[in-house]
Amino acid sequence: MDTTVADPLLGALVDGRYRVRARVAKGGMATVYTALDERLERTVALKIIHPAHSRDPQFVERFTDEAKTIARLTHPNVVAVYDQGTYQGLPYLVMEYVRGRTLREVLAERRRLQPQEALAVMEQMLAAIAAAHRAGLVHRDVKPENVLVAEPPGGTHDLVDGVVKVADFGLARAVEASADETGSHLMATVAYVAPELVTDGHADPRTDVYSAGIVLFEMLTGRVPYEADRPVEVAWQHVDRDVPFPSRYVPGLPPAIDDLVTRATRRDPGARPTDAGALLAEVQSTRDDIGVDLTGRSRPVAQPTVIVPRVESVPQTYQSQPQRPSWARLPGSAPSPARRRHTSPVTAGPGGRLGGLLAQVNASPRTRLTVIAAMLTLGLLVAIGGYWFGVGRYSAAPDLTQYNREQAIQQAQNSGFKVKFAEAKFDARIPRDKVLSQVPSPGDRILDGGTITITLSLGPEIYKVPDIAGKEYDLAVADIQAMKLVANRAERFDDAMPAGYVVATDPQIGTQVKPGQTVTLFVSKGPNPVKVPLVIGKQLDQAKQDLAKVKITVNKVEEVDSDKPKNEVVSQSIGDGNSVTDGMVIDLQVSKGPALVTVPEVRNMELDEARKTLQGMGFNVEAQGFGTVRQQDPQPGTQVPPGTTIRLFAFF
Template sequence: MDTQVADTLLGSLIDGRYRIRGRVARGGMATVYTATDERLGRTVAVKIIHPTQAPAAQARTAGFLGRFTDEAKTIARLTHPNVVAVYDQGTHSGLPYLVMEYVRGRTLRDVLAERRRLNPEEALAIAEQMLAAIAAAHRSGLVHRDVKPENVLVAEAPTGGVANLVDSVVKVADFGLARAVEASGDEGSQLMATVAYVPPELVTDGHADPRSDVYSAGIVLFEMLTGRVPYDGGRPVDVAWQHVDRDVPAPSTLVPGLPRVLDELVARATRRDPGARPTDAGALLAEVQVARDDLGNQSTHTAVLPPVADEATPMSQPTMVVAAVRPAERPAWARMSEQGQPPHRRRAAPQGGNPAGWLAVLRTRFTGDARSRTGAIAAVVVLALVVALAGWWFGVGRYTVAPELVSLTKAEAQAQATRGGFTLRYAEPRYDEKTPRDGVVAQDPGPAGRILKGGEITLTLSLGPERFPLPDVVGKEFALAEADLVNLKLVVARGTARYDDNLPEGVVVATDPKVGAEVRPGTNVTVVLSKGKAPISVPSLVGRNVNEARTILAQLGLVPVETYKDSDKPKDEVLAQSPADGAGVEKGAQVKLDVSKGPPQVVVPRVIDLPCPQAKQQLEAQGFPVNVQFNPNGIVRFQAPGENSQVPPGTAVTIGCL
């Protein structure tokens, strides 16, 4: 069962003025309706942004509606016979919309779906009007960004119908939508163009300028001539990158018999390097007009084209499509009328493309009256001046020299670019050892480079010198530690391995510089690996006599290194050791011992000639035990140790009293 969802906008009145009558088309960003402008009584087209698009854009950019309005006003000022005019803009139920000229006809996509491909005369006639529209936009500083057959409308010609494509009116649409969505700040807008027509620079860096539209127009011309786009693939991203990696093939390789001038025209427009393409749509338009004239100057001939696959023509039956290439003419509706010229100025033009007829006309004018001769000479002079001025403008006049912004700060660069009338965009910043943060390290075009007046300069800003802490790789195997350090652009070297009691053999035990030290790319980092636990375990020596400790160490092949220190411990007792007991060491390793010098010495005071009780009391007060001999109440006549002797604390003193 076929289920169709009703469109709630049908029959509704927008802004009290536009009555929606029917839906014309639905695209990726918007839906197009026909509507009646009840105020002016005319049919218009109303393009309304999808509900799924506008809220997302508004959420990302608070000023979406304001920028949409500004861009719509800019497009409305773009008036050209080949541009779909924008009449009005506004919002309906929170959704932005544009009111545009309603064009009766079909899209170029519809024409190609029916005709498969066009003959060279028709393709160039459509391309000429399409480029005239885009050139008008470029002169106004706008880039379309989405040139494709769906946005090219083939309207009914003034002569009626669209069967004769040479006389059809071509109009380009969607300038307003493409530009307005771009202004919304939507990240996806950078690849807004359909991938079949996307220029390489939009794929690689998201940048588009008039040369991007030239590329897309070249792809459209290729499709009109061959009936297919140059690249296809399973995924859109695959198609997009083919534009970056491959040159567009010559149309004659797919359709033998096409004139060489068309191959050259497509090749010029679709160069992968933007600098090798025509500078804008106006420059490409001039080349298309030259190509039309070249084809027109050739005698009428018949080109035999390969068969086009068709459901009604089996591929087993060879068919031939004959395309008549006629002299290039402007459509009748596009030629200037002679009705406004005085009768004596009208001259019969030679019929056909006979050069002899034109020479006869020129001869008649030069040999006729002086007024005609003077007018002819003046016309030639004016034409020469116009050609010279146009050549100067397209080749030199509209270009200027890019200012030198390298080494300036961001603020200084912005100020200087503003003074010169240039706009700036910023590439991905990068680290630089010599330029401080937010200084300009590169620009495109370079200093004194050629650039359009009011053009765009791309700046690369500095992040300053790159510095970062050395990561902790202790405990990792060498291969993993090396990978971590090399990823940071550090130079890794192995140091002398050493034994470690805690880490197994082959893992990192230390680095030089140390972990956490600030380094920069290119710094040399020495990595010390573990040899595992050493073969000899250091015994416990603390509390032993130093002589006993020496004997034990000698038996193990270790060398004692002794340091004597004051201590309350007995003399020659080991106070501490390094390495600690249980640590692994190699044979011949040193073991540091802290050895006690014994308690500090004290001086025995003089007590001779003192009363025995007084002498005893004085010695005991200083910590000396006292032995009294003879008369405990007598006078001290001798003492041992003697006065001023240095003895260990607690040494007993003997006194003799008589």
Template sequence: MDTTVADTLIGTTIDGRYRITGRVARGGMATVYTATDERLERTVALKIIHPSQATNAHFVDRFTDEAKTIARLTHPNVVAVYDQGRHQGLPYLVMEYVQGNTLRDLLTQRRRLSPVEALAILEQMLAAIAAAHRAGLVHRDVKPENVLVAEAPSGGVANLVDAVVKVADFGLARAVEASSADEPGQLMATVAYVAPELVTDGHADARTDVYSAGIVLFEMLTGRVPFDGDDPVAVAWQHVDNDVPAPSGLVKGLPTVLDDLTARATRRDPGARPTDAGALLAEVQTVRDDLGAANVETALLRQVPPTRAPVADATTVVPAIGAGDRPPWARLPNQAAPRGQEYTAGRLPRSSRRGSSEGPDRRRILLSAAVAVMVLVVIGSTWWVTLGRYTDAPSLINQTKAQVELSAQQQGFELFYGDGAYSESVPKDTVVSQDPAPDGKVVKGGVITVNLSLGPERFAVPDLAGLELAAARGELEQLNLKLKEGSGQYSDTVPEGAVLSSDPKTGTQLKRGATVTVALSKGRAPIRVPDLNGKNINEARDELAKLGLTASERYKDSDQPKDTVIGQTPKSGTGATKDDEVTLDVSKGPPLVTVPDLTNQPCQDARAALEGLGLRVRIDFNPNAFVRSQQPGGNTQVEPQTEVAIQCF
């Protein structure tokens, strides 16, 4: 998937100088882009903090201070910081752009590295971290994602021994930790590499980085981290409760000296580890020298000519594989030149001379025989390493987890479950990919990494109501969703510029890259609806017309006088715009009363009956006689308080 399509910053020029050309990666705190420095005409990396972090003033201040510190930390294995600034209120850093891959990418591709490759990378990692330790800085987040392996001048990173390694994100972890100092229980580190003291009391020093570097070494040698699980807190506490196992327990044939090195770097007691990265670096170089001196196979490969055995006057160099066998452009500072021992035809080392009686022919024969043996050893070793120990990987695609585990048991290979991958077509917990691929080469009895389908990838629309536009956009981008600004609406309760509503609604499940349209508040409407309760309908109509509003009426029964306004929608004080409609509830007056027929009833009884109905009574003639006639007549409907005249005689 092209991750740059939905990013509105692509093509933007920052500070009139840095033109963003693409997006490299997005993390929890910031996004990294490639950009062209149009002033110096070079490619740089530009890291911009997420909008959700920009409101944390403490985090921003520490981020800025640490950036200044790292900019002064000059070292060939540290990713350099060139510049800093703000874009639309968001802090950014301009850094050295390293062409290559992260160590995480390499481990994903190759799963694990050879001991010589792992130590070569670790040396340069520790050289960078040691420089930071000397400057009083602690990285706090040493992991493969923060280790960049640059391409060698010859192109590619296949020869990891000659590759240049650079460590990134110095100081940012410190800034993140400081910003969360008031949040108890929050662990600002990657749990797979976290030191025990960070888990138990939150304390970090140079020995914390030493521990994390030891975990990285373990992963490079074995292809996995020592502690894993679904619960990050549980994984973190495994570092406190358990010792890191020996790498040779997972990968047969690893030298015990690597077990010892890993154990020293990852002791649970910080006081038992090397004091800082520089001390660990010295131990790594010693181990690498020891491995190089014992690595006969590699030495033989380097000394055998490509086409024929050496002639009598040839000179063959047998180098040791140690700290100095990298080319000058990739050598660490103050590193010695390559060491070797020359064997010249016709001249053996002093310790090997027997005297002057041996002729040149005998020496040539012995040398040719030695070379022949070496060639046979190399050929045999090469066949075993490249072909003999491999078999074809079975196809596990579209098999369920249970089927895969049965296949592994029947066919004799080990399973390693990757992080999984989302799929619209492959059912959940079914294999969606494998490494090696079907029919690819795998060591007999070796490990096949499978990724199970996580099912369709969906993201729930968050509650955006009341958020500013930039914050809402940041929330959606973190969920891999896009924001579209819809038409604005007036609101009496939501401030101008804040989100009123979203479409789809909160909680709706969407695919990656889907668009959420938000309606923003335009603030209060310009016209205030007046209070019309108790006014005559005609008076109310006139008042609304003067304000540019229209009236609609709904007549209702009420004990209020007829045509009196008894309610309104919207209420008084509400904002409105021209031609908006105000609905008025208008009284139809009290209910009509039916006048009873009182003929021939005693006059006083008739009076009582009429007054009981809320009518007024007028008696004509003799009040003590009987009713002979009435006005209005019987069964006539009249309004309350209507006068009824009765004639009594």
């Protein structure tokens, strides 16, 4: 069945502007079509996201934000983004249409590339990715399918002069961010995924450096370094194994190629080039180096010097032709008489040849001047040559130790030198990405146009305590040890975390620590069988005693208005029945006591009337005698709590 005919988008007019012509490719996130921009009358590429992603409003929002960021990238090796919108609920991108093939298609046809071609393609890839890194973007899915190759004019298969463009910046991030909202997980293409994406989902420019190194490996060898039946097995091989040398599969590759791939694909992100720009500098340096190496290999082999037997001449008497050597005589020919050797007049006389030559020079002033001038010229040439080969072609190496990476490259280039980067090292004094050392050292001799090898500082060897809360203890210990830290186990009860899982750390997660420092992992013992007691209604002192019995400390006591007796507990911050945890503290609220009431004046009132008045105000009344109230206790005007007993004394 012809799938192009069945595609309902063919011939559609998207956004009243883009007429869909043909389907180019279909991937995991989107389908790509060619379309005619009827407004500007140009052919564009139309990438329409699959419905599975477009149903998520979080994805659509992030996709729009990423598209705006990508559109600001302006670089000749980046596939330009012209427009963005939604068609029938499906987000789409309008991009530059590149007439060519993907790198995947090139490799499918040619299997692998020559080193110079692979490095030429890699230079343009890294130039595009470096522009994204400078703009704060991480590609996250560098692979041959996202690299477009426009082969040079003329139909040549040499890719050294081809144009390379990188596509799909930010799309993997948009999909992964949307997936994170639902608790799922999106992983980059496993054949090219960096170890840190597998272990903790972290991505930065060094993640793209790793993936680019795997792409270079595949261009050189025609295969990816790891294969397995299940994708997850491939992904974990990136974590557990070092990428092999390309020369293991293609014998004869220059050692500089192996070194370059190894540097880009180190499992420790800190040991890789810091971003695509740093790797680009190393690729350019390697390309120059192996260019000389391969040129030397391609030269014709020099012919060895051999000894040819000497053929003596003989005097010529009767024959006009010289005597042939024995191995060249014609059949039946006879050897000719030996030729007489003529004596040169210069060699005649005392002193032999040298004496005759001196006599000839001295005989003519003009000849003498010519010989003297020739000797002076020869001496001057010897002196100049000696100076050039011994001193003149050398310069003093500039001091690059005061600069950062980019400044050092610029300073070296301004002085006419190339730069090569050695493996970066930690240093407690030199800030990260500043030059730690150089070879040759500042002031030492170096050939004009030579290469200075620079070692950059990784800064102090400091790590952050990883976020291991909620992980099983063994996995958490592995994360701690991977950061060169020492794990110490401590246990405590916790209602929320199952037994055996990490609850917290000391120092806290995210704290900067030095290698070898001990990090205490607090591991849950599960819920505490001891429960928080109910102390509401008890006096404060009694409540503190009950709480201390289960090792709960009273943190704060707050007095509040209440009709309860003074210092009676009316509230506790942790309810009764919860499990007690180690070091638990609790806050209590206690009554200030009921509000005081003023005792009224009831003296000189009839006893029954006085009793009714006091009882109406909430007092208790005790009366003695009868008739008129003559005395009362407490006295009128006294402030007393409600319910206080008032004693009355009555008589006539």
